[in-house]
Amino acid sequence: MPIVIFELPDGTERKVTAASGTVLMQAAVSNGVEGIVAECGGNASCATCHVYVDGRHTELVGPPNEVEDEMLDFTAAERRPTSRLSCQIQISDALDGLVVHVPEEQV
Numbered sequence: 001m002p003i004v005i006f007e008l009p010d011g012t013e014r015k016v017t018a019a020s021g022t023v024l025m026q027a028a029v030s031n032g033v034e035g036i037v038a039e040c041g042g043n044a045s046c047a048t049c050h051v052y053v054d055g056r057h058t059e060l061v062g063p064p065n066e067v068e069d070e071m072l073d074f075t076a077a078e079r080r081p082t083s084r085l086s087c088q089i090q091i092s093d094a095l096d097g098l099v100v101h102v103p104e105e106q107v
């Protein structure tokens, strides 16, 4: 199973397993990763699962879709070129070792 790493605002890392075919947000929530709120449950309508994809992995993860792109304008923390909604990142074996940074605030 792929392992993904959430780097928290204080610099600590949470390494969790994420099943292929699920989404990154689920891995965070089911492992109690702090800072991923996911109020809407994964419908790309709350922007509280915002993450910054590590620069090494942005090409692999790819860009947001149109709906996600619009929602990213409503994140609590600043939007950056590497911003994604973790509920819209599909986990696959190719993402093993993915690093994402959790923003300071989600609401």
Ligand code: FES
Binding pocket: 025, 037, 038, 039, 040, 041, 042, 043, 044, 045, 046, 047, 048, 049, 085, 086, 087, 088
């Ligand atoms: S969980 Fe609401 S936008 Fe991702």
